[in-house]
Amino acid sequence: MSADAPGFHDVDASSDEGRAAALAALDIQAQLPPIQRLHAWLVEQLDPLPGLHVLNVGCGTGEDVRGLAVSVGPTGSATGVDPSETMLAEARRRGEAARNPARYVRGTAERLPSDDGSLDLVRCERVLQHLTDPVVAVTEMARVLRPGGRVGLIDTDWRTLATWPGHPHLAAAWHEGWGGGPSPAAGAQLLDLVLRHGFTGARITTETLMLRPRTLDQPPVSFVLEAASRRAEAAGEDAAWRQALEDSAARGSFVFAVTLYAVVATRV
Template sequence: MTETTGGPGFVTERGSFRAAHVANQNVERQAFVLDQMAARPAVRTLKAWALDQLAPAPGETAVDVGSGTGEDVLAFTAYGARAIGVEPSPGLRAEAVRRAAGAPVEYVEGQAEALPFEDASVDVLRSERVLQHVDHPAVAVAEMARVLRPGGRIALIDTDWGTAIIHPADPDVLQRMFGYFRGETANPYSGRRLRGLLAEAGLEITGETAATWIEPQEGATTGFVGMMHTTAARAGVITDAEAEAFTQTLRDTAERGAFHMSLTMYAVSARKP
């Protein structure tokens, strides 16, 4: 199926956004996509906000759930915290170890819904763009609350695919494509659910913010936008003619500097009473 080189969430070769389908992806490609996303201004803004909210202290245990290539685990070490990354992909864990180059970090196998920690054993926990891929996000957040110590802090960051805008495009074709990709995403409206999930897990909300991902003009023909018409056509959601018209419109628009694609990401922090 179609490959992609960017986008604000996991995009697999089959066009799926579910964690089960990401596990077997090419690690080099996954790492490249994660690096591309981590460099985007909206993502950098939310990462910095979350770290400020969490405020790790020396000697505390700080955990990143869904740690990928380990960038955010390494950030914990600057605060003198015991830094642990939880990642289900063996390949990404190996890549994180390679990038850590002997830094005082740990990477362990685990899923958001079943964390490998004792009750009340974690001081600081973050999870970024993970819950959108999880079939039962309430279970995952309850598990995160379980491992937090009283007074422990948590920050969640995620995308809300209901906020996606692409312009210009045929509204009917775009609606069918977005509907298909939201259907392939386990939890497509994750961003708007973060506050509720934390509150329902018995945690006290301490902050919330948002940042909008704005795709550059070259994104009209690359990344998620560059692959969505092909994948949708192969799935029978749109016709080949509609796919060609979609991509031609965006290509022509980008050449004039008039293409627009945006997507809002949300972040919420909380404390365990």
């Protein structure tokens, strides 16, 4: 995708418009019922009690780690880790406005800034799909958790992506710009990852995320459509497919759907 619309792969390298779009996309997604149901399930399964020490890997704007900070209270701690300074700056701004005690640290899932066995809970949402080797990240999560600590993971299986009207350029643009990444099957892989890394008592659930945008001029849909149009133009194709997409959205029949998985397991 263009420098103005890099999706979540390198937010800091984007233009102001691209960074704003990435932040807005996270806020929009957080309000979607399937995402909210997964969040609620994960919190229930993790059971963040007062006094626990928790880490949110890939914290984004910090909404979830702020909730964890409230749950663990002043005797516990909640830290958000993210590789993006854009995300961390926004998370700190929102945290200060809410007078929330969560702290934010720059770091990556492959090299967590925590000591061995120092944490009670680790949460990680829609991060593994962006990594070349999710095994490295899960190994790190196992390292920083104490025996009996719990990990909670949410991720997407981009192999399930479906749109109607469907078009190969549109699907490719979604994958390359706003999801998929190097590990598009990360969602379905979650259960295997935790079972192979010394976790037990795994619980799993799924949700289908469906979008039905009535207009195509809002990010991230607008960015995806622009990228798909460039692909079609390079291939020498006309714009009939784009017009069909716009007509479908106006009728309310444009559908985007993908499956998300959530897993919680206990460190042995």
